[in-house]
Structure formats: C-alpha cells, structure tokens
Amino acid sequence: MLLNNPSMFYKKPLLIVYLFFIFIACKNELNLSFSEVNISTSNNHLVEVNIPDAKGNEGIANQINLIIKKTVVALLHTGEQDSITSKSIEESITLFNKEFQTFKTDFPETAQQWEAQIDGEVMFQSSEIISIAITSYVNTGGAHGTLNISFLNFETETGNLISNDKLFKDIDGFEKVAKTYFDKTVKDKDAIFDIETFKLPANIAYNEEGVILLYNIYEIAPYSTGIIEFTIPFEKVDSLLHFNSF
Template sequence: MVFSCKKENELTFSEIQVTTNNNTIVEVFIPKATGNKATSKAINTEIENFITSLLEIGDPKAKTKPSSLTKQIEAFNSEYNNFIKDFPEVTQLWEAQIDGEVIYQSKDIISIAITAYLNTGGAHGNTNISFLNFDAATGKRILKEKLITNTKAFTNIAKTYFNEELTDKSILFEPESFTLPENIGISEEGIILLYNTYEIAPYASGIIEFTIPFEKVKSYLIFNSF
C-alpha cells in the first residue's frame, strides 16, 4: 500500500502531440507530466500557457485571446488563411515547430527546454530556446531571479565562462558589459546559460550557450543538492 501511494506520487513525463482537425502548419510536441495530480497539473498548465504565448500573433493588446493551446493553434492557422486571402501572390507557407524536452529532473527541481521555430513569411524564420524550471514538489515555476540566491557572485563566475566561450567580443551589441541571459536551465552537466538570437548579438551570431559545472556555483543556487 505504501509502495502503491509512492508510485502514484512519482512524477513522470511522456511526449504528446497537440494539434487540431484543421491544423496544417503548426507542430507541437511537448512533455506531459503525470503522477502527483496537483504537481503535474501545475506543470502541464504552465507549459501549455507558455506554448500558447509563443504562438500569439496579431495585436498583442487585443482584449480577447484564445483561452487554450488548441484554440491558439486554430487562431494561428486562421491568421495565415486570412493573410493568403489578402495577399494571394505570396507563396511562402507559414510554419511553427515547437518541441519540449525534460533536460533535468531531481527530487528538487525539473528543467524543461522549449525549442520554437516560427516563420510567418519573413526573410527567415526565428528559432528561440526557452528554459522552464519547476519546483518538483509543487510544480510551480521557478523564475530566473528566484533560481539564484547570490546574483552578484553567480554573475562573476558566469562572466568568466562567458569570456572563455566567446573570444570575439566584437560581435556583441555591448561588448564591454555582461549580463545574465533571459534563459538559465539545468542539465546533468551543470547550469546552462543561453542567449537567444538578437539578445546580445546580431542574427548572424546565432545562439550563444555555455554550461557552468554544478560544483562551481551550487552554493549560489536555491537548490544545491546537485
């Protein structure tokens, strides 16, 4: 009986595809949590809401927005169909490809990477990688600011690894200044710091990413049982 209860509360993930009957241009594959009902629901809701926001197009200040991921997928398709009606000479398809992956899971923290490629008819599409970190006990998302307990000390160490990774500072928008990226994730190798395209450098520079081993920064993290 105790073993059965423990197994029901274990958090596991499986990959699911989210689509609709009328969808032709959006591909969404994301991890779905099962196990502890409250925790898994919190994680799944956060992932779905995040993916929904990635697919938002049109007026960002619109009062009425799709209330679910499937409705947002339908809205994305509808926007494309309306665009083609207005500009029938355009032959380029819109597309959205979103993939989620659990890159780290422990009794304390879960880190999920979301890779999104969107092309809505521009010169080129845009790839963006986001890290979502969750408290494994509650399923609540841990924002970047709450992941680190000593930002100054962590930043000093991160700057050293950044300088080792990027020897040519001339490609940066502000080569003399260093700031932590918007996305900080966790892998088996350590803490991942990732700068998306346009975040600190032009499109041609691509995504800039490096990893700091746990032992170098674990005393500055909210969870240090790595």
C-alpha cells in the same frame, strides 16, 4: 523477568516501520514522470507541437502542464502578447491556420508559406527542481523564421515556476563565475551589442552536466551570431545554488 504485556515490546518498532512506509508513500506521490504528447487539430497543416506531459501527483502535474501550455500558446500568438485570447493550444493552432488563410487572401500572389514547430524536452529532474526547454521555430512570412528557446524551471514539490533570481543563494557570485565562462565561449566580443556590460541571460536552467545559460538570437548579439550557450559544471557553483543538483 517476565513482561506483563509482550505486545508492548513490538509497538515502537512497528510504529517506526509504519511511519517509514507512510513517508515513502508520500514521497512517491511527489514523483512525476513525463511522456511526449503531440497536439494538433483536424484542420491543421502548418503547426507541429510536441511537448512533455507531466503525470503523477495530479495537482503538481496539472500546474506544470498548465504553464507549459501557456508558454506554447504565447509562442503561437502572432500579435502583441497582451492581446492573447486563446485558452488552449488547440485554439491557438486553429487561429494560426486561420490567420495564414487571411494572409493568403490579402496577398494571393505570394508564395510565402507559414509554419510553426514547437518541441519540448525535460533537461533535468531531481527531488527539488525540474528544468524543461521549449524550442520554437515560427515563420509568418518574413525573410526568415524566428528560432526561440525558453527554459522553464519548476519546484518539484509544488509545480510552481521558479524565477531566475530564486535559483541562486548568491546571484552576484554566480554572475562572476558565469562571466568567466561567457568570455571563454564568445571569441568575437565585437559582435556583442554591449561589450562593456555583462548580464545573465533570460534563460538559465539545470541540465545533467551543470547550469546551462542561453542567449537567444538578438538578445545580446545580431542574428548572424546565432544562439550563444554554455554550461557551468555543478561543482563550480554548487554553493551558490538554491536548489540541489541531486
């Protein structure tokens, strides 16, 4: 039997191929890459900032970069957090240096130097979630500087920040598993401020091995204890997580 219009035979498969490439193109638009950028100013002698810079889909990349920069601005601020006026990292670096000069003017005999080191790292990236760590060491004249690590989790498709409670399908179930790993990690329970009550840390994120939990200095224990961290393998908690690890 002859086809009246042989070209009709090809329309459906060609449409499928076309839609496939459209789908791939859309997915590629969501793909993000990161490079490290150093941010400084001409008059800067105290501050070193090296952070990830997202590139790819402009809207998503801009959203991620904006949140990273706001985090750095907050870390460089020496006053109350609700009094932040800086609109950029560069402005924050300038203010940090100016405040040190004011400090030196007020206390000309002091040999104390100020410094700030801030570094960012992409710990994990998948089609659903991106986890970034921001590590800061800031010394503004105290007996010792302040070391702080902040985890930022982003939705890959939007660039929006993910709160800790949104990381889990079953946060209570995850907490039970986390406590067993916490108990294995912390040998000296007497060093913990409240040994009777276990709570999840402020910093939870994904890394290549699993879900990493990190307690900053003073969060649950004194300065001498240092940072407490441990990783729970994905296979132990996959069913409890909202975002896939692949």
